[in-house]
Amino acid sequence: MSADWEMVVGLEVHCELATATKLFCSCRNAFGEEPNTNVCPVCLGLPGSLPVLNAAAVELAMRVGDALHCEIRRSIFHRKNYFYPDMPKDYQISQYDEPINVDGSLELAGGARVGIERAHLEEDTGKTTHVGRGGRIHEATESLVDYNRAGVPLLEIVSAPDIRSADQARAYVGELRGILMATGASDARMEEGSLRVDANVSVRPAGGAELGTRAEIKNMNSLRSLGRAIEHEAERQVALLEAGEPVVQETRHWNETQGRTSSLRSKEEAYDYRYFPEPDLLPVAPDETWISSVRAAAATLPAERRSRLSAAAARGRAGGATDGEVPAGLVATLVELDLDGLVLGAIDAGADPKLAVNRAANEAAAHPEAARGLDPSAFAALLSMETSGRLSATQAKTVLAQMLEEGGDPTDIARARGFEGLSEEALAETVDKIVAANPEEWERYRAGDPKVSQFLVGQVMRETKGKANGKAVMALLAARKG
Numbered sequence: 001m002s003a004d005w006e007m008v009v010g011l012e013v014h015c016e017l018a019t020a021t022k023l024f025c026s027c028r029n030a031f032g033e034e035p036n037t038n039v040c041p042v043c044l045g046l047p048g049s050l051p052v053l054n055a056a057a058v059e060l061a062m063r064v065g066d067a068l069h070c071e072i073r074r075s076i077f078h079r080k081n082y083f084y085p086d087m088p089k090d091y092q093i094s095q096y097d098e099p100i101n102v103d104g105s106l107e108l109a110g111g112a113r114v115g116i117e118r119a120h121l122e123e124d125t126g127k128t129t130h131v132g133r134g135g136r137i138h139e140a141t142e143s144l145v146d147y148n149r150a151g152v153p154l155l156e157i158v159s160a161p162d163i164r165s166a167d168q169a170r171a172y173v174g175e176l177r178g179i180l181m182a183t184g185a186s187d188a189r190m191e192e193g194s195l196r197v198d199a200n201v202s203v204r205p206a207g208g209a210e211l212g213t214r215a216e217i218k219n220m221n222s223l224r225s226l227g228r229a230i231e232h233e234a235e236r237q238v239a240l241l242e243a244g245e246p247v248v249q250e251t252r253h254w255n256e257t258q259g260r261t262s263s264l265r266s267k268e269e270a271y272d273y274r275y276f277p278e279p280d281l282l283p284v285a286p287d288e289t290w291i292s293s294v295r296a297a298a299a300t301l302p303a304e305r306r307s308r309l310s311a312a313a314a315r316g317r318a319g320g321a322t323d324g325e326v327p328a329g330l331v332a333t334l335v336e337l338d339l340d341g342l343v344l345g346a347i348d349a350g351a352d353p354k355l356a357v358n359r360a361a362n363e364a365a366a367h368p369e370a371a372r373g374l375d376p377s378a379f380a381a382l383l384s385m386e387t388s389g390r391l392s393a394t395q396a397k398t399v400l401a402q403m404l405e406e407g408g409d410p411t412d413i414a415r416a417r418g419f420e421g422l423s424e425e426a427l428a429e430t431v432d433k434i435v436a437a438n439p440e441e442w443e444r445y446r447a448g449d450p451k452v453s454q455f456l457v458g459q460v461m462r463e464t465k466g467k468a469n470g471k472a473v474m475a476l477l478a479a480r481k482g
Contacts, residue, residue: 005241006206007234008214009163009199013176014156015186016124016194017060023123023153024051024093031192035146043123043151045089050280057153058100058284061121062294063183064155065101067301068116074285075100075120077278082268086126086145094122094156096275100284106159106179107303108171109332115160121284124152127193149193155185161200161211166227173197173223178302178336190221197226201233203241212237213247217261219254229254233261305335312344313353326354330361337368345376351383359383363400370404378403382410389427389469392461395419419467427460427468431476434459446481453477 001007019029025042041049065072078096099120106114126147132140157176163169177195180186188195197220202212217233220226237247252261306328313326334340339360346356356379364371364379382403386396391414399413434456435442444452453474460473 001203001231001234001238004206005203005234005238006208007164007166007230008161008202008204008211009165009169009230010161010214011159011163011169011172012156012198012200013159013173014124014154014196014198015180015188017057017153017155018184018186019054019056019060019153021054021056022151023054023057023121024151027151029152030148031194033148035144035148038148039150043088044147045087051093051278053281053284054153057121058286059290059294060153060183060185061100061119061155062286062291063298064157064180064185065104065119066291066295066298067179067183068101068104068106068119068157070101070104070116070119072101072286072291074098074283076283077121077281078275079278080122081274082272084125085143086128086147086150088126088147088150092123092125093278093281095120096270098283100286106172106175108168108175109303109306109328110171112162112168112171114162114168114172117158117160119155119157122154122156124149124154126150161202166230169199169230170223170227173226174336175302182299182301184299190223193221196221199226199230199233201230201237202247203234203237212241213249215247215249215261216251217254218251218264219256221256225254225256228256228259229261232259236261302335305340306331309334309340309344309357312347313357315353326357330357333361333365337365337371339364339368339371342371342374342376342379346380346383349377349380351380352387355383355387356380359396359400363397364404367404373407374403378410385410385414386469387471389472390414391419392466392469394466427464427472428476430460430463430468431473431480434463435477435480445477 016029021027022029022043025040027040027043028038030038042051062072075095076098077093079091080094080096081091083090099118101119102117104116104119106116108114126145127149129144129146130137130140131142131144137143159172163172177188180188180195186194190196199217199220200214201217202214204210204212215233215237217229220229233252240247250266251264253264254261309331310326310328313331334343334357342364343356343360347353360371364374382396382399385391386393391399395414398417399410399419402408402413403410438456438459441452441455445456456477457470457473460468461470
């Protein structure tokens with residue numbers, strides 16, 4: 001997008017809460033079961049049925065609110081009136097002007113802070129499947145409705161319009177997803193629809209203070225789709241404004257195949273829904289005892305886990321165990337894959353922090369489920385074998401691959417594969433041999449040419465059939481250089 005314009009984005013994230021039953025009845029809350037089997041008069045909206053609030057859903061909403069630094073308040077439910085075929089009552093029970101969580105914030109891994117306006121409870125709708133050529137309503141020959149999802153508890157988390165790029169939007173959803181899983185509030189699986197994102201996108205002249213006319217984008221089922229849709233919509237709006245045409249406030253559909261948005265319907269305002277208090281439900285007023293118990297049981301959140309891992313690596317650097325910075329991106333990846341515990345355990349067992357991070361974020365991360373089952377002490381032992389020179393980097397990676405596939409002790413695996421480290425005396429003799437065989441390159445190395453060192457190390461590795469440790473070779477070359 002042109003530097004003359006600024007993108008302004010606010011996100012509405014809907015997550016299904018991980019309760020055993022639905023929000024207002026005792027039907028099972030389960031994904032993927034036979035259509036219309038988890039239903040009853042309450043979630044089908046039959047006359048005379050009355051809702052009863054699920055206390056577990058309220059507690060999960062409070063956990064998320066606390067994690068997002070929200071104020072947990074007394075709240076009430078409203079009826080939000082509209083007609084859709086997947087809403088059997090023709091209204092949705094939702095929190096409107098008195099939500100349970102308000103005025104929070106979420107700090108991203110890069111340090112940016114996004115405000116949280118509210119996180120409120122509501123019931124989910126059923127799921128409509130359009131049967132036809134392209135799966136869209138205008139292409140369908142018939143539509144089928146599954147009400148298993150109707151009445152499943154939702155938490156809608158509404159951000160402030162603080163997001164300024166597609167990358168930041170993806171980072172926000174990724175961080176929020178980590179919080180939802182850490183608190184146990186939701187499995188947050190976008191591919192199953194338990195986490196859904198709507199984006200409100202507008203543009204304004206760079207440096208401007210007034211918000212532009214926004215469009216709401218729906219149908220984004222992955223972080224990649226979210227980023228592409230936001231970028232496309234911002235560019236579409238800029239093109240309109242630069243041509244002297246207005247941006248219309250509306251809801252738009254994202255077409256992943258075509259890579260574009262299209263108009264879906266005019267954007268409704270609050271008065272269009274004719275909100276009024278739900279007469280069959282009492283206000284929700286958590287007392288301090290309940291709120292305190294939720295806070296006391298708070299989970300360790302992704303930001304705290306990243307901080308803990310970074311601090312452990314920093315302590316290693318201060319103690320001389322490693323050199324250079326551990327990249328924040330690798331730390332974030334390890335936390336996202338739930339491998340930070342493996343690395344912290346290895347560091348506590350004496351492993352080099354930087355090597356532990358690199359091996360976990362690269363080799364182990366390729367098989368995260370197996371890596372989460374590794375014994376940290378065995379992982380530390382393997383890393384120590386590499387740093388001491390008993391194994392080359394290539395050999396260490398091979399041993400780690402077998403540990404991930406079959407388990408086992410790294411020493412036993414290395415011995416069975418014939419990975420015998422060179423003795424200091426044998427390595428020194430090999431280095432002397434390579435120096436003598438390459439006098440021109442040796443003189444260039446002594447003169448300070450940085451490129452030739454890799455050549456000399458490579459020659460030693462070839463001579464030893466990969467058994468030499470690269471760091472040990474570099475140390476010997478430096479010692480002979482004087």
